[in-house]
Amino acid sequence: MKKVLVLGSGAREVAITRSVSQSSIKNTIFCISKDINPQISNLCEDYHVCDVNDVASVVSYCKKKEIDLVIVGPENPLAGGAVNALEQAGISCVGPKKEVAMIETSKSFARMIIDLCCPEKNPQRKEFVSIEGVKSFMEALEGKYVIKFDGLMGGKGVRVSGEHLKNISEGLNYANEIIEDGGKFLIEEKLVGEEFSLMSFVDGKTCKHMPAIQDHKRAFEGDKGPNTGGMGTYSFENHSLPFLTEENILEAQKTNELVAKQLLKHTGLPYVGVLYGGFMLTKDGIKVIEYNARFGDPEAMNVLSILKSDFLSICISLVEGKLEEEEVLFDELATVCKYVVPLGYPDNPTKGFEVFCDQNDSSLFLASVMFKNKKLIACGSRTAAVVGKNRDIQKAEAFAEQGVSNISGKLFHRKDIGTKDLIGLRVKRMKELLS
Numbered sequence: 001m002k003k004v005l006v007l008g009s010g011a012r013e014v015a016i017t018r019s020v021s022q023s024s025i026k027n028t029i030f031c032i033s034k035d036i037n038p039q040i041s042n043l044c045e046d047y048h049v050c051d052v053n054d055v056a057s058v059v060s061y062c063k064k065k066e067i068d069l070v071i072v073g074p075e076n077p078l079a080g081g082a083v084n085a086l087e088q089a090g091i092s093c094v095g096p097k098k099e100v101a102m103i104e105t106s107k108s109f110a111r112m113i114i115d116l117c118c119p120e121k122n123p124q125r126k127e128f129v130s131i132e133g134v135k136s137f138m139e140a141l142e143g144k145y146v147i148k149f150d151g152l153m154g155g156k157g158v159r160v161s162g163e164h165l166k167n168i169s170e171g172l173n174y175a176n177e178i179i180e181d182g183g184k185f186l187i188e189e190k191l192v193g194e195e196f197s198l199m200s201f202v203d204g205k206t207c208k209h210m211p212a213i214q215d216h217k218r219a220f221e222g223d224k225g226p227n228t229g230g231m232g233t234y235s236f237e238n239h240s241l242p243f244l245t246e247e248n249i250l251e252a253q254k255t256n257e258l259v260a261k262q263l264l265k266h267t268g269l270p271y272v273g274v275l276y277g278g279f280m281l282t283k284d285g286i287k288v289i290e291y292n293a294r295f296g297d298p299e300a301m302n303v304l305s306i307l308k309s310d311f312l313s314i315c316i317s318l319v320e321g322k323l324e325e326e327e328v329l330f331d332e333l334a335t336v337c338k339y340v341v342p343l344g345y346p347d348n349p350t351k352g353f354e355v356f357c358d359q360n361d362s363s364l365f366l367a368s369v370m371f372k373n374k375k376l377i378a379c380g381s382r383t384a385a386v387v388g389k390n391r392d393i394q395k396a397e398a399f400a401e402q403g404v405s406n407i408s409g410k411l412f413h414r415k416d417i418g419t420k421d422l423i424g425l426r427v428k429r430m431k432e433l434l435s
């Protein structure tokens with residue numbers, strides 16, 4: 001009997017918990033998070049309510065319950081050294097130690113690692129701690145730049161010229177804001193093309209890759225509005241995307257392999273867990289936008305909804321360094337995942353309203369919610385995700401929409417994600433760029 005603890009309680013962690021619960025390996029599941037997610041709690045032996053970033057409490061609870069394996073959902077506990085502390089206490093973890101999780105937690109570290117193993121995947125860039133040289137670098141990039149806070153901001157610390165920042169002076173203002181907060185930042189060349197993510201299971205030596213997925217970071221339809229944690233995702237039944245060639249996929253997979261290897265070489269520590277490569281296909285080939293040290297959210301819902309192999313068995317192979325022997329197979333199905341989020345999200349989200357839905361629906365993944373007086377209440381971040389799957393992406397999209405229509409509350413979602421029109425537009429844009 002394996003005692004498995006899931007750290008975190010969003011939609012991604014619902015997907016993780018469900019996948020563990022469906023394993024043929026006998027297990028009992030535990031969860032730690034600050035709010036009780038009813039879909040996770042239904043599958044759990046015990047639910048410990050505490051801050052997932054409180055490493056001492058996490059370790060002490062895991063020791064008390066004699067947990068065998070911890071699966072870390074979000075990035076903050078990785079940054080805080082939860083894996084280091086748990087492993088020191090003899091508890092295996094799916095998730096990297098903080099020194100290797102820096103591939104996500106420090107954007108400058110990630111760029112340095114990429115420079116060492118595949119420099120052609122990096123955009124032009126410079127790091128700054130003061131305003132000195134900022135203007136001249138922006139000008140050298142002909143005003144096509146991106147400013148990135150060098151730390152964790154949940155996907156919201158990045159501002160792009162021509163989109164969030166209208167001119168160099170708005171860019172300078174944002175740079176000054178970061179400096180006033182005592183922060184470090186990067187200015188990068190603005191890459192143009194189509195973004196996609198490709199995640200890999202990594203045991204330190206071997207990588208087994210997952211289907212390519214496209215996320216939609218912008219809050220509103222037509223890719224307008226502020227960046228969010230991700231409003232929805234889709235993947236095709238062939239595990240690729242219609243604007244990518246087989247070579248593009250192989251190149252992204254190879255990049256993850258090189259990065260995992262370089263991390264081991266640079267830190268002396270094996271990368272264990274899910275390595276998330278965020279890429280952009282540009283006219284100059286594939287470039288890295290970012291790396292994450294965990295499952296993407298919403299990407300986890302896409303891939304785990306079609307994982308054919310036994311997830312817990314994969315997790316055990318990850319921590320035992322035996323991934324090579326493990327089969328990692330996915331159903332040949334397209335998936336469309338859509339998040340419903342509070343009105344006003346992400347800048348001014350409505351909070352505290354009741355959400356009505358069928359919690360037993362297996363295509364529904366509750367996220368930022370809690371139970372209060374027997375009511376399901378939205379907490380302000382992304383509320384719930386719905387996944388549709390089918391051989392045909394259009395049908396998968398329709399299933400996702402149907403799922404969304406069964407949820408009510410002060411919510412909105414992006415109807416355009418996974419539609420023929422939006423995907424068609426992206427393919428067309430990519431063709432134009434490459435021609």
Ligand code: AMP
Nearest residue numbers: 123146155158188189190191217289290
């Ligand atoms: P990140 O948190 O690094 O993933 O950045 C959030 C979003 O900002 C990405 O999904 C991209 O849409 C955009 N972005 C980040 N870096 C760049 C870049 N160098 N060029 C163009 N867009 C970028």
Ligand code: GLY
Nearest residue numbers: 215230296297298
């Ligand atoms: N979907 C983007 C992320 O998980 O960071």
